[in-house]
Amino acid sequence: MPSQFITIANNASETKKIAKNLAEEILADGKRREGAIVLGLKGNLGGGKTTFTQGFAKGLRIKEKILSPTFNILKK
Known part of the structure; x- marks a missing residue:
């Protein structure tokens, strides 16, 4: 059964x-x-999903730079 984790962060x-x-x-x-x-x-756009993913990747010991998929699309 799925579990839910809710918390509030005040900054990046x-x-x-x-x-x-x-x-x-x-x-x-x-x-x-x-x-x-x-x-x-x-x-929403700018809501912190990439920031969360960057922290999550650090916790998994991933060394590669994590960028927003939206950033990559807009960059083209």
Whole structure:
């Protein structure tokens, strides 16, 4: 059964910290659990989805730079 996690971040730094901590928890929990974890992000343009993803990637120890898909489309 899906579970829901709700929190409020007041700035980009808090958003990244929350996402990083969540990713680290998922990694730690993954050693005890089977199956996939699906994480959905929904929000307006400029709502913090990329910022969250950057923090989440850091928590997963991903080194590549994370850019907004919208940024890449507009850049073309």
